[in-house]
Amino acid sequence: MVQNAWLIPLFPLVAYLLLFVLGRRAQEGIVTGISVLAALAGFIVSLLILSDVNANGAQAPYVFHWLTVGQHSLSMGYEVTPLNAMMLTVVTFISTLVLLFSKGYMHGDERYSVFYQYLNLFIFSMLGLVISPNLLQVYMFWELVGLCSFLLVGFWYFKPEAAAAAKKAFIVTRIGDVGLFIGIVLIYVATGTFEYSGVFEAFQAKKFAIDWITPDHLITLIGILVFIGAIGKSAQFPLHTWLPDAMEGPTPVSALIHAATMVAAGVYLVARAFPIFEASPDTLTVIGIIGGITAIFAALIGLTQNDIKRVVAYSTVSQLGYMVMALGVSAYTASTFHLMTHAFFKALLFLASGSVIHAIHHNQDLRKMGGLWKKLPLTGWTFLVGALALSGIPPFAGFWSKDEILLGAYNSGHYVLFTLALIAAFCTAFYIFRVFFMTFTGEFRGEKDVYDHAHESGPVMAIPLVLLSIMAIVVGFLNSPLMNNAFEHFLFKGGEEIGNVYEANWGMAGLATLVALLGIGLAYLMYKKQSIKPENLANGALRPLYQLSLNKFYVDELYHYVIVKPVVWIGHILNFIDKWIVDGIVHLFGEGTLIGSLGLKYSQNGQVQTYGLVTLVGAVLLIGFAMYAVGGVK
Amino acid sequence: MLSVEQFLTLGAILFCIGLFGALTKRNIIIVLVSVELMLTAVNINLLTFARFGLTPSINGQIFTLFVMTIAAAEVAVGLAILIALYRNRNTSDVRDQDLMKW
Numbered sequence: 001m002v003q004n005a006w007l008i009p010l011f012p013l014v015a016y017l018l019l020f021v022l023g024r025r026a027q028e029g030i031v032t033g034i035s036v037l038a039a040l041a042g043f044i045v046s047l048l049i050l051s052d053v054n055a056n057g058a059q060a061p062y063v064f065h066w067l068t069v070g071q072h073s074l075s076m077g078y079e080v081t082p083l084n085a086m087m088l089t090v091v092t093f094i095s096t097l098v099l100l101f102s103k104g105y106m107h108g109d110e111r112y113s114v115f116y117q118y119l120n121l122f123i124f125s126m127l128g129l130v131i132s133p134n135l136l137q138v139y140m141f142w143e144l145v146g147l148c149s150f151l152l153v154g155f156w157y158f159k160p161e162a163a164a165a166a167k168k169a170f171i172v173t174r175i176g177d178v179g180l181f182i183g184i185v186l187i188y189v190a191t192g193t194f195e196y197s198g199v200f201e202a203f204q205a206k207k208f209a210i211d212w213i214t215p216d217h218l219i220t221l222i223g224i225l226v227f228i229g230a231i232g233k234s235a236q237f238p239l240h241t242w243l244p245d246a247m248e249g250p251t252p253v254s255a256l257i258h259a260a261t262m263v264a265a266g267v268y269l270v271a272r273a274f275p276i277f278e279a280s281p282d283t284l285t286v287i288g289i290i291g292g293i294t295a296i297f298a299a300l301i302g303l304t305q306n307d308i309k310r311v312v313a314y315s316t317v318s319q320l321g322y323m324v325m326a327l328g329v330s331a332y333t334a335s336t337f338h339l340m341t342h343a344f345f346k347a348l349l350f351l352a353s354g355s356v357i358h359a360i361h362h363n364q365d366l367r368k369m370g371g372l373w374k375k376l377p378l379t380g381w382t383f384l385v386g387a388l389a390l391s392g393i394p395p396f397a398g399f400w401s402k403d404e405i406l407l408g409a410y411n412s413g414h415y416v417l418f419t420l421a422l423i424a425a426f427c428t429a430f431y432i433f434r435v436f437f438m439t440f441t442g443e444f445r446g447e448k449d450v451y452d453h454a455h456e457s458g459p460v461m462a463i464p465l466v467l468l469s470i471m472a473i474v475v476g477f478l479n480s481p482l483m484n485n486a487f488e489h490f491l492f493k494g495g496e497e498i499g500n501v502y503e504a505n506w507g508m509a510g511l512a513t514l515v516a517l518l519g520i521g522l523a524y525l526m527y528k529k530q531s532i533k534p535e536n537l538a539n540g541a542l543r544p545l546y547q548l549s550l551n552k553f554y555v556d557e558l559y560h561y562v563i564v565k566p567v568v569w570i571g572h573i574l575n576f577i578d579k580w581i582v583d584g585i586v587h588l589f590g591e592g593t594l595i596g597s598l599g600l601k602y603s604q605n606g607q608v609q610t611y612g613l614v615t616l617v618g619a620v621l622l623i624g625f626a627m628y629a630v631g632g633v634k
Numbered sequence: 635m636l637s638v639e640q641f642l643t644l645g646a647i648l649f650c651i652g653l654f655g656a657l658t659k660r661n662i663i664i665v666l667v668s669v670e671l672m673l674t675a676v677n678i679n680l681l682t683f684a685r686f687g688l689t690p691s692i693n694g695q696i697f698t699l700f701v702m703t704i705a706a707a708e709v710a711v712g713l714a715i716l717i718a719l720y721r722n723r724n725t726s727d728v729r730d731q732d733l734m735k736w
Contacts, residue, residue: 606732609657609665616653 001052002059002080007045008088009127011038012095016120024113031113032103032460035120039099042127043092046085053085057493061133063195074194079133082491083336087130087268090340093471094260094347095123097464101351102252104461105358115155119256122148126261130268134194135184142180142233142265146173149262153249162248172242176232176266183225186210187276190218200275216280223276223283226269227290234266234320237294241556243317247309247364251354254309258316259347264339267323271336274327274498288328292417294321297553299427303434304538304549307364308353311435315390316346318424322405325417331408332499333488337479338401340487344475345389345397348468349432352383355461356439359454360446368446369439375454380440382465387436389472391429391516397476399513404479407508408500422515429519437527480504641682649675662719662728666712673705 015038019031053059061079068074099119106115125148129141147170154166188194190210191202202208206215213221230236235243243263247254257263270277270287277283295318302314319342326335357364359376373380389396392403402425409418444451456462479487481504488501526532538546551557648671655668677698684694720726 601736604736606735607729608731609728612657616657 001045001048002056003062004045005049005080005088005131006062006078008042008049008092009124009131011042011045012120012124012127014038016117016124019113019117019120022113024111026113028103028107028112031116032099035099035116036096038120039092039096039123042123043089043096046088046092049080050085050089053080053082053493054490058082061195061197063133074136075134076137077133078131079196080131081272082493083268083271084130086336086340086491087264088127090343091123091126091130091260091264094343094468095119095256097467098252098256098260098347098351101255101354101461101464102250104457105252105354106250111155115152115250118148118151118155119253122152122256122261126265129265133196135187135196135199135273136194138269139181139184142229142269143177145262145265146170146177146233149173149246149257152253152257153246155249155253159248161245165242165245165248169242169246172239173232176229176239179225179227179232180229180269183222183229186218186222186225190222196273199273203276203279206279219276220280220282223280224286226273226276227283227287230266230270230324231290232266233269234263234324235294235317236266236290236321236324237297238555240294240298240317241552241559244305244310244313244552247307247313251309251350251357254313255347255350255354258313258350259343263316263320264343267320267327267335267339270324270327271332271339274332277327278330278498284328284330286328288325288414288417291321291323291325291328292414292420294318295325295424296420296427297321299424299431300549301552302431303427304546305431306366308356308366308369308435308439309350309364311366311431312346312349312353315349315428315432316342318428319346319390321424322402322421325421326405326408327499329409329412329414329417330499331405331412331502333479333491333501334401334404334408336491337487338398338405341389341397341401341472341475344468345386345472348382348465348472349386349390351461351464351468352379352386355379355457355465356383358457358461360450361453363446363450366435366438369444370442370446371440371444371451372454373440375451376440376456378456378462378465382469383436383440385469385472387432389476390432391520392425392512393429393516393520394509394513395473395476397472397474399509400476400480403504403509403512404502406512407502407505410508411502412500422511425512426515426519429516430523433520433523434527437523441528638682638686641678641686645675645678645682647675648672648678660727660729662716662726662731665728666709666716670705670709673701677701 012035015034018034019026022030058081059079061077063075063077066074066076099116102115102119106112109115122145125141125144129138129145132138132141150166150170153169154162156162157166184194187199190208191199192209193199193202203219206219208215208218210218232239243258246257249257277287298314298317298321302311302318305311305314319338323335323338323342326332326338356369356372356376356379359372359379360369363369385396389398392399394400406418406421406425409421477483479485492498522532526534526537548554652668652671652673652675655671656665659665659668680694680698680701684690684692684698687694716726719731723730
C-alpha cells in the first residue's frame with residue numbers, strides 16, 4: 001500500500017484541476033461533491049497506509065531521477081514514515097470536514113468555486129510537503145503552501161483589511177523562507193544531497209565539504225537557518241504577527257491553516273528533520289527558548305482580545321510554541337503528539353467559532369455576543385469540548401499531549417521553560433473559557449433581531465463539528481498509559497527512537513489539571529458570576545498590563561516604526577533616484593532626440609533641387625576627401 | 635587632331651551646364667533637358683576613353699548607344715509624368731512640386 005502514497009496528494013490536485021476546468025459558475029453541490037470525495041479518497045488511502053505502516057514500519061523512500069544540472073543530479077519522490085503517515089491521515093481527515101463545512105459557511109458566495117479550487121490546491125501542497133523525501137521538494141511545496149495561504153487569507157480581497165492581511169502573511173513568512181532557503185543551500189553545499197537520509201548521515205559523521213567554518217558551528221548555523229523557516233511558517237515569536245491578522249480570511253480557511261495545512265508545516269519540518277537540530281545542543285536551546293517565549297507571549301495577548309477568532313488564533317500561536325518548545329527540549333514524541341491532538345481540537349474550535357459567526361451575521365466581536373447557548377446548543381457543546389481539550393482537562397485530547405510536553409520540559413531540566421509553559425497553560429484555560437462564557441452565557445449584547453434569527457445551520461456544518469468533537473475526546477488516549485503509549489510505539493516503528501520519552505507522572509498530570517481548572521475558575525468568576533468585574537481590572541491597577549496585552553505588546557507598532565517605516569523611506573528615496581535621476585537620463589536622450597528632430601525636419605522641404613544641391617556638395621566633399629586621402633591628383 | 639584634354643573639357647563643361655540647369659531652373663521641362671545634357675556629357679566621356687583610353691575598344695561606343703536609347707525612353711516616361719503633373723497641379727514650376735515634405 002505504501003507505494004501508492006503518491007495518490008493522496010493527487011486526489012486534491014485532480015479535484016483542483018477539475019474545478020478549474022468547470023469554471024466559477026459550477027453548481028455549489030457539484031463543487032463540494034468533487035472536493036469532498038477527493039479528500040475522502042485521500043483519507044481512505046491514508047488510513048490504509050497508516051495500517052500498513054503500523055504493521056510493517058517505515059520503508060525506504062520511492063525516488064526517481066528528476067534532472068541533471070552539470071554534475072549535480074536531483075531526484076524527486078515520496079516516502080512514508082510513521083510520522084508522515086500520521087500527518088497524512090490528520091490532514092486528509094480535517095480537510096474533508098473543512099471542505100464539507102465550507103458548503104454551509106460559503107453558501108451563496110460569488111466565488112464559491114474559486115474558494116474550493118484554492119482549498120484543494122492548499123491541501124495538495126500540504127500533502128505534497130508531507131510526503132517529500134528531500135529538502136528541495138519540501139521547499140517547493142513549502143512555497144506553494146505559502147502561496148495558497150496568501151490566496152485564501154485574501155479571499156475577500158475587496159475588504160482592505162483582508163488584502164493587507166494576505167500581503168502580511170506572505171511577506172512575513174517569506175522572511176522565514178529566506179532563512180530556510182539559505183539553510184537548504186548550505187546543506188546541499190556541505191553534504192552534496194537534499195535527501196533526508198543522506199543529510200542525516202552526513203550530520204552524524206560531521207564530514208562536510210565546507211571548510212570556512214568548523215563542523216560544529218556549521219551544524220548550529222544550518223539548524224538555526226532551517227528553524228527560521230519554521231519560525232515564519234509556524235508563526236513563532238518574533239514572526240508571529242501574520243497569523244492573527246490572517247483571521248480576515250473565511251473561517252474554514254482559518255481552521256485549515258491552523259489545524260492542518262499551514263502552521264503545522266513548520267513544526268512538521270522541525271520534527272522530520274530533527275537529527276539536523278539534535279546534532280547541535282545550541283540549536284535545541286534556541287528552539288526551546290523561542291517556543292517557550294511564543295507560548296507565554298501569545299497566551300498573554302490572548303487574554304484580552306475581543307475578536308472571537310483572534311483569541312483562537314493566539315491560542316494556536318501559543319500551542320505551536322508548546323510544540324516547538326517540546327522539540328527544543330527533545331520531547332519529540334510529546335511534540336508530534338500535540339501536533340496531532342491540537343489539529344483536531346483547534347479545527348473544532350475554529351469551525352465552532354465559524355458556526356457562531358455564521359449564525360449571527362458574520363459578527364466576530366465577543367462584546368456583541370452572549371447567551372447563545374439556547375440558540376446554538378450543538379455549537380455550544382462542541383465548542384465546550386474544544387475548549388476543554390485546549391485547556392488540558394482530562395480526559396480530553398489536549399490533556400494527554402500538553403501533560404507530556406510539561407513533563408518533558410520539567411525532566412530535561414529547563415525549569416524556566418517549564419514555568420513559562422505552566423503559566424501559559426493557566427492563561428490558555430482562562431482565555432478560552434472567557435470566550436466560552438462571553439459567547440454562550442449571559443445576555444445577548446448585540447442587536448435583538450440578530451439574536452432572534454440566530455439558529456444552527458444545517459447538517460453540513462453540524463457533522464464536521466460532531467466528528468471533530470469525538471476525535472477531540474478520544475484521540476488523546478492514543479498515547480496515554482491506558483493504551484500503553486500506542487502512539488509512541490507507532491512513531492518509532494521500524495526506526496530508532498528520537499528524543500526523550502518519560503514515564504507518565506501522575507503528579508505532573510495533577511498539577512497541569514489544577515492549573516487549567518484554576519484558569520477556568522477565574523474565567524467563571526469574571527465572566528459568568530461577574531463577582532470580579534473585568535472592567536474594574538482593566539481600568540484599575542492592572543490598566544497598564546491590560547493595555548499592553550490588548551495592544552499585543554505593541555509588536556505590530558514596533559515593526560511598523562522600526563521596519564516598515566524605514567523601508568518605506570528607503571523606498572521613497574529610491575523612488576526619487578529612479579524618477580529623477582535614472583528616468584532623467586533616459587528622458588534626456590528621448591527629449592533631446594525629439595527636439596533635435598523638430599528642428600531637423602525642416603530640412604525635408606520637398607524641393608528636389610535643394611536635395612540635389614546637398615547631394616552635390618556631399619559628393620564633392622567625399623571626392624575631395626578621397627583625393628586628399630590618397631595624396632591628390634598626380 | 636584634337637587632344638584628349640579638349641574632349642574631356644568639353645564633357646566637363648557640358649556636365650556643369652547640365653548640373654547648373656538641373657539645380658537652378660524653375661521650369662520642370664528645362665530641368666529635364668538639363669538632365670539630358672548631363673547624360674550627353676557622360677556619353678562624350680565614354681567616347682573619349684573608347685578612343686584615347688588605356689585599352690581603346692568599341693565597348694565605349696556601344697555603351698553610348700545604350701545610354702542614348704535609355705535616355706530616350708527615360709525622356710518619354712519623364713515627359714508623360716510631367717504632363718500628368720501639370721494636369722493635376724496646373725503648374726510647371728519645380729518649386730511647387732513639394733508634396734513630399736514634412
